[in-house]
Amino acid sequence: MNRIMLNATNTMKQLQKQLDLIGHNVANVDTIGYKNRSASFQELLTQQANNQPLNRYETMRETPNGLRLSTGAGLAMTKLNLTQGSLKTTDRMLDFALTKEDQMFTIETTENGQATTQFTRNGVFYLSPINNNEVMLVTSDGNPVLDSNGEQIIFPENIKEIQLQPGGIITAALNNGDAIARELGIARVIRPQMLEARPGSLYALPNEEVGNPDDIIQFIAGADRVAIPLQQGMLEQSNVDLASELTEMTLMQRSYQFNAKSVQYADQMMGLVNGLKS
Incomplete structure (x- = not known):
C-alpha cells in the first residue's frame, strides 16, 4: 500500500477514537458527577529504511544513516x-456533593452475578423499602450505598429526616425521637487513571491483577474522615467544558478531513502512475 495512504488511514482510525471520546463527554455535559476524559497522541513506531547500500557515502551526515519513515x-x-x-x-435532604476532587462515594453493584464495590461522584440518593419495615439508602439506579465498613446503609422506615454531620456522618431522626447515625463510605482516589469506567458515572478497580488495590484507591476511616468536605442539599455537576469540547471536536474533524484528502490524493497519484505504465 502507498505509504501516504498507510499513514493517513492509521491516523484516521485513532482520530475516530478521539471523536468518540469527545462525543461521550458532550453527551454527559448534564450528567451529575460525570468526569470528562481527554486523549493524548504520540507518533507510532517508525520504520528504518537503509536506502544507501554504500556506507562510505554516509560519512558526512550529521543524522543517523538511512531514512526513518513514520507510520x-x-x-x-x-x-x-x-x-x-x-x-x-x-x-433535597438525600442529595450530597463531595467538594474535594480526589474523593468518591462507595456503591455496591452486581456484575456477572457477584457483588462488587464501585465508586461514583453522583450523590443523588433515595430510600428504598426492603423487608422488615426497613429502608435502604440507594442510588438512582437502585444500587446500595455503602458505609465506612463496606456494609449497606439501612434505617427503620419511620424516618422523619436525615441530617449531615461533620466527617461524612448522616443522622436519621425517627418519629419516636430516636436517632441513628451512619458513616457514608468515602474513598480517596490515588491513581485515577487505573479506574475503569462503568455505566452511570461509576468507576471500578481493574479486573486484571495490578498490584495492591490500596495503591489505586483507599477507603477513608478513623481520624482521616475529618477531611471529608461534604455538602447536603447540593449536587456536583459535570466538569465537562462544552465550549472546549466543541473546539476540540472541530480540530479533530479538520484533522480527519485532512487525512481523508491525503488518501484521495494518494489514490489519484497511483492512478496517474498506472496510466503512465500503460
Whole structure:
C-alpha cells in the first residue's frame, strides 16, 4: 500500500477514537458527577529504511544513516479529569456533593452475578423499602450505598429526616425521637487513571491483577474522615467544558478531513502512475 495512504488511514482510525471520546463527554455535559476524559497522541513506531547500500557515502551526515519513515499517529492514553464540577443547590435532604476532587462515594453493584464495590461522584440518593419495615439508602439506579465498613446503609422506615454531620456522618431522626447515625463510605482516589469506567458515572478497580488495590484507591476511616468536605442539599455537576469540547471536536474533524484528502490524493497519484505504465 502507498505509504501516504498507510499513514493517513492509521491516523484516521485513532482520530475516530478521539471523536468518540469527545462525543461521550458532550453527551454527559448534564450528567451529575460525570468526569470528562481527554486523549493524548504520540507518533507510532517508525520504520528504518537503509536506502544507501554504500556506507562510505554516509560519512558526512550529521543524522543517523538511512531514512526513518513514520507510520502515523496513535492514541497514547486517555486521562480521567477529576477537577471539581460546579455545585447546584437542590435543598433535597438525600442529595450530597463531595467538594474535594480526589474523593468518591462507595456503591455496591452486581456484575456477572457477584457483588462488587464501585465508586461514583453522583450523590443523588433515595430510600428504598426492603423487608422488615426497613429502608435502604440507594442510588438512582437502585444500587446500595455503602458505609465506612463496606456494609449497606439501612434505617427503620419511620424516618422523619436525615441530617449531615461533620466527617461524612448522616443522622436519621425517627418519629419516636430516636436517632441513628451512619458513616457514608468515602474513598480517596490515588491513581485515577487505573479506574475503569462503568455505566452511570461509576468507576471500578481493574479486573486484571495490578498490584495492591490500596495503591489505586483507599477507603477513608478513623481520624482521616475529618477531611471529608461534604455538602447536603447540593449536587456536583459535570466538569465537562462544552465550549472546549466543541473546539476540540472541530480540530479533530479538520484533522480527519485532512487525512481523508491525503488518501484521495494518494489514490489519484497511483492512478496517474498506472496510466503512465500503460
